[in-house]
Amino acid sequence: MSFGCKCGGELxxxxxxxxxxxxxxxxxxxxxxxxxxxxxxYLPRKVLQRVAGAxxxxxxxxxxxxxxxxxxxxxxxxxxxxxxxxxxxCYVRGAGQLLDRIKEELGLKPGETxxxxxxxxxxxxxxxxxxxxxxxxxxxxxxxxxxxxxxxxILAAYxx
Amino acid sequence: xxxxxxxxxxxxxxxxxxxxxxxxxxALEESxxxxxxxxxxxxxxxxxxxxxxxxxxxxxxxxGVFYRxxxxxxxxxxxxxxxxxGRVVERLLYKAPEDGKTxxxxxxxxxFKKQTRIALRNTGIINPESVEEYIARDGxxxxxxxxxxxxxxxxxECIKKSGLRGRGGAGFPTGLKWEFSAKAPGKPKYVVCxxxxxxxxxxxxxxxxxxxxxxVLEAMAICGYAIGANQGYVYVxxxxxxxxxxxxLAIEKAREYGLLGxxxxxxxFSFDVEIRVGAGxxxxxxxxxxxxxxxGRRGEPRPRPPFxxxxxxxxxxxxxxxxxxxxxxxxxxxKGPEWFASIGTEKSxxxxxxxxxxxxxxxxxVEVPMGTTLREIIxxxxxxxxxxxxxxxxxxxxxxxxxxxxxxxDVPVDYESLTxxxxxxxxxxxxxxxxxxxxxxLARFFLxxxxxxxxGKCSPCRIGTKRMLEIxxxxxxxxxxxxxxxxxxxxxQGIKSSALCGLGQTAPNPVLSTIRxxxxxxxxxxxxxxxxxxxxxxxxxxxxDEEKCNGCGRCALVCPAKAISxxxxxxxxxxxxxxxxxxxxxxxxxxxxxxxx
Numbered sequence: 001m002s003f004g005c006k007c008g009g010e011l012x013x014x015x016x017x018x019x020x021x022x023x024x025x026x027x028x029x030x031x032x033x034x035x036x037x038x039x040x041x042y043l044p045r046k047v048l049q050r051v052a053g054a055x056x057x058x059x060x061x062x063x064x065x066x067x068x069x070x071x072x073x074x075x076x077x078x079x080x081x082x083x084x085x086x087x088x089x090c091y092v093r094g095a096g097q098l099l100d101r102i103k104e105e106l107g108l109k110p111g112e113t114x115x116x117x118x119x120x121x122x123x124x125x126x127x128x129x130x131x132x133x134x135x136x137x138x139x140x141x142x143x144x145x146x147x148x149x150x151x152x153x154i155l156a157a158y159x160x
Numbered sequence: 161x162x163x164x165x166x167x168x169x170x171x172x173x174x175x176x177x178x179x180x181x182x183x184x185x186x187a188l189e190e191s192x193x194x195x196x197x198x199x200x201x202x203x204x205x206x207x208x209x210x211x212x213x214x215x216x217x218x219x220x221x222x223x224g225v226f227y228r229x230x231x232x233x234x235x236x237x238x239x240x241x242x243x244x245x246g247r248v249v250e251r252l253l254y255k256a257p258e259d260g261k262t263x264x265x266x267x268x269x270x271x272f273k274k275q276t277r278i279a280l281r282n283t284g285i286i287n288p289e290s291v292e293e294y295i296a297r298d299g300x301x302x303x304x305x306x307x308x309x310x311x312x313x314x315x316x317e318c319i320k321k322s323g324l325r326g327r328g329g330a331g332f333p334t335g336l337k338w339e340f341s342a343k344a345p346g347k348p349k350y351v352v353c354x355x356x357x358x359x360x361x362x363x364x365x366x367x368x369x370x371x372x373x374x375x376v377l378e379a380m381a382i383c384g385y386a387i388g389a390n391q392g393y394v395y396v397x398x399x400x401x402x403x404x405x406x407x408x409l410a411i412e413k414a415r416e417y418g419l420l421g422x423x424x425x426x427x428x429f430s431f432d433v434e435i436r437v438g439a440g441x442x443x444x445x446x447x448x449x450x451x452x453x454x455x456g457r458r459g460e461p462r463p464r465p466p467f468x469x470x471x472x473x474x475x476x477x478x479x480x481x482x483x484x485x486x487x488x489x490x491x492x493x494x495k496g497p498e499w500f501a502s503i504g505t506e507k508s509x510x511x512x513x514x515x516x517x518x519x520x521x522x523x524x525x526v527e528v529p530m531g532t533t534l535r536e537i538i539x540x541x542x543x544x545x546x547x548x549x550x551x552x553x554x555x556x557x558x559x560x561x562x563x564x565x566x567x568x569x570d571v572p573v574d575y576e577s578l579t580x581x582x583x584x585x586x587x588x589x590x591x592x593x594x595x596x597x598x599x600x601x602l603a604r605f606f607l608x609x610x611x612x613x614x615x616g617k618c619s620p621c622r623i624g625t626k627r628m629l630e631i632x633x634x635x636x637x638x639x640x641x642x643x644x645x646x647x648x649x650x651x652x653q654g655i656k657s658s659a660l661c662g663l664g665q666t667a668p669n670p671v672l673s674t675i676r677x678x679x680x681x682x683x684x685x686x687x688x689x690x691x692x693x694x695x696x697x698x699x700x701x702x703x704x705d706e707e708k709c710n711g712c713g714r715c716a717l718v719c720p721a722k723a724i725s726x727x728x729x730x731x732x733x734x735x736x737x738x739x740x741x742x743x744x745x746x747x748x749x750x751x752x753x754x755x756x757x
Binding site for chain 2: 026027028029030031033034057061064065068069070071072086087088089090091092093124125126127128129130131132133135142143144
């Protein structure tokens with residue numbers, strides 16, 4: 001194994017294959033980070049070091065890119081990812097109150113993960129489903145016109 | 161080719177997917193199969209048809225019957241009644257909210273009737289995953305015409321004459337941009353599609369990419385020929401995975417058919433397109449930031465000039481146009497610049513797609529000629545404000561735009577008129593607000609957005625908008641001071657004139673335009689400590705109407721601060737010292753006895 005990450009050998013060999021495809025191409029950095037994050041669920045430091053080496057980009061610059069874009073995370077995420085849309089259309093239809101309810105329900109602030117590792121919460125800007133606000137997504141599922149009262153039922157469905 | 165006696169188009173735009181159109185489609189297909197109609201009826205998944213709040217919607221051809229808000233069980237009924245027996249299912253047709261009149265086909269519905277669809281000509285009509293269906297609708301004919309019968313100069317002249325201006329917000333003449341790139345020294349040249357649609361409330365680019373991806377590819381190839389470029393990039397935001405998927409498929413198909421790649425149509429012209437997926441940074445919609453991001457760097461803007469047309473991607477001449485702009489190109493080539501220029505106003509030609517959202521009856525995508533009034537868009541097409549409420553303002557242009565109050569409802573919408581009102585055309589997000597929206601709170605919302613999304617490179621944007629946000633927050637908390645409005649205006653003007661990129665230069669617009677049109681609302685917050693719309697919690701005082709209260713005790717039970725007391729069956733009262741102004745009591749009161757002052 002090339003480094004002591006607990007993520008396991010299979011992931012590492014997939015990462016190797018990915019890096020081989022883009023070796024020496026600094027302009028592919030963002031696309032490589034997307035795929036690496038898909039593999040690991042987040043971007044551990046060891047992975048960033050390997051990406052930096054393969055693409056021939058200084059680690060500081062890789063970190064600069066990772067911290068610039070909100071899609072990338074260097075912390076592991078929960079099993080279920082809740083995204084609350086706070087675009088304008090959702091906002092005027094009550095996304096603020098909805099977010100308050102979710103925060104209360106899970107005891108979380110946006111950007112955090114519950115202690116049991118079940119849920120991560122984040123705020124996003126416009127999911128493009130403006131006709132149906134307020135909208136949240138849990139993993140791949142879109143929930144439209146969510147009233148705060150419905151939140152406990154929605155979350156319960158994912159807890160099982 | 162197989163012939164079918166009926167086609168069922170199922171809208172699979174983002175809105176309908178969110179409303180569960182996939183389950184409806186499976187139910188429909190199963191029923192068709194069960195009834196033995198599989199060889200007679202074809203089910204086609206299309207891009208966004210527009211009326212998102214009516215989703216899931218389907219249209220049955222040849223009659224063109226429009227069904228809305230379907231559940232899987234409804235789809236079964238449609239298969240059994242309409243498709244098998246030829247009887248339209250009355251119950252599932254659209255009924256106008258104003259007069260309850262039933263519309264059988266979509267062209268009887270005001271929402272569709274008043275639209276002119278150029279950029280959206282194919283979305284909701286063709287299967288976006290089929291290049292054949294695009295070709296059947298004149299797809300790639302414009303590219304063929306350009307490559308076989310026009311010189312690059314003629315193409316540029318044609319776009320210039322059409323009067324087409326950038327649909328991404330700034331409204332720069334598209335033909336002129338192409339000409340600059342064509343004449344700029346430096347090789348290779350690049351063609352870029354800006355699909356980083358970040359303005360909250362705008363989703364037309366998404367719908368075009370998801371519903372008609374080939375129109376963008378064809379237009380980019382046409383531009384490549386006109387300026388002498390052989391490589392294009394589409395920069396799509398990561399929040400739109402379906403757009404990325406359909407676009408990838410479209411590129412693959414186009415290559416397979418020889419519509420992209422080497423030696424297109426045997427003319428010796430080569431052009432290919434690659435996708436670059438963004439990573440969640442609003443500022444990347446700004447063209448220089450977008451280019452940096454394609455190059456794999458932090459998406460930070462740089463000063464212009466040099467403009468990308470001269471020095472763009474990797475320092476080479478680059479044309480960047482927005483998705484909707486691209487979608488307009490093939491029809492202009494085919495029908496001629498005069499046709500396009502005959503639509504719209506003197507300085508703004510053609511149509512504009514608006515994403516209608518917020519407090520309006522018919523939400524969704526609408527395409528109207530430039531110069532249509534807001535009143536027509538909001539009341540005729542949008543069906544007015546729900547719940548009998550009053551229209552208060554329309555917000556255009558997202559965080560870069562402004563709010564337009566009711567007294568300007570009859571102004572024809574084009575680039576110039578909106579700018580004069582302190583708003584901008586922007587990418588076409590049109591959010592409708594009723595009397596329940598507080599303009600100060602809305603300004604706060606946009607400042608918060610800009611603060612989140614400011615890249616931090618220049619201080620007017622990074623620090624200036626932070627100071628503005630602090631002041632507006634203070635006002636919404638009831639701590640506004642005399643002179644705050646003037647200070648906001650001064651700061652706003654300063655940031656507008658000194659920020660580095662379009663994001664910062666337009667960031668103060670939501671504040672400045674709400675001050676301009678709703679100054680009295682700011683004054684109410686600052687001097688009278690009141691929020692007229694009843695949004696800013698810190699400024700609200702809850703009270704119980706003794707006449708209406710029958711002492712059921714529900715409010716006291718739910719109050720988290722134990723601020724409500726009273727004897728059973730006698731009017732209760734609220735202790736304002738303890739009240740947290742959470743509003744729970746008002747929500748729970750069944751008798752409407754709790755009100756705010």
